Amino acid sequence: MTLAWLAGCVSVQVEPLSLEPYPPRPGGPPAALEADPARPHVNLARFIATSDSDYVDEDTLRGKILVSAGRYGADAVVMGKYDLIESNRLGQTYQSTNAPGMQNSLFGGMGSGMPFFFDPWTYVQAPVDRVEYLQYQSGIAIRYKDGATAALHQGGPPS
Structure with missing residues (x-):
């Protein structure tokens, strides 16, 4: 129960970049990438996760982005840099x-x-x-244009 309460300390904002809706892919959450892939893809949305809790870490923010992007139909998320914003x-x-x-x-x-x-x-x-700290993580959810990801989710070779 404590983990569920702590997970609620993260806010995820979505900025749509595509008007076309995509169904979620079967399987687990999308892959986290550090750079844009070479394969053709569509940018679906920008996800921004923030938290002012001391009990939330970078992995929690990334996980929330990946789960939200999976519901949005993403194959992968190109992660931005984690940042800690200090404000007075x-x-x-x-x-x-x-x-x-x-x-x-x-x-x-x-x-x-x-x-x-x-x-x-x-x-x-x-x-x-008063000094406040805000943890910030963003990512761009992408969907591949070819059918390779669908085949990978089903266990077959890419087409």
């Missing part, structure tokens, strides 16, 4: 204008056990820098 954003921190050791006041004081006072008069939000 503005976050919030919650602070009180009262110090924890203040004298007795209308809102409490010494011995009240409250280190901060969250009320409309003494509560503020302060901006702070």
Whole structure:
């Protein structure tokens, strides 16, 4: 169950490059390629997998792309480079204008056990820098123009 939850931490976006629909090929997921093949092919779609989870690695992103491309009818996916994108954003921190050791006041004081006072008069939000990391992997799903892949999926020699 934990693996299913962790697998849900990956988002896959699809940018179609071809208007013609293709049925999925029988067998396993498409092959992962590092460069364009020499055989004639059609680019089906660009798949972009992202995750901001610390528990997702490059193999998980690649796997999600391959599974999605298989449903799209791809024979192979030309994988792009994995990247880790660092961004600085503005976050919030919650602070009180009262110090924890203040004298007795209308809102409490010494011995009240409250280190901060969250009320409309003494509560503020302060901006702070926050660093976020986004894992990024992309790939172009392709479908071969000849019938060689269909024969390979059925165990026969390419035509």
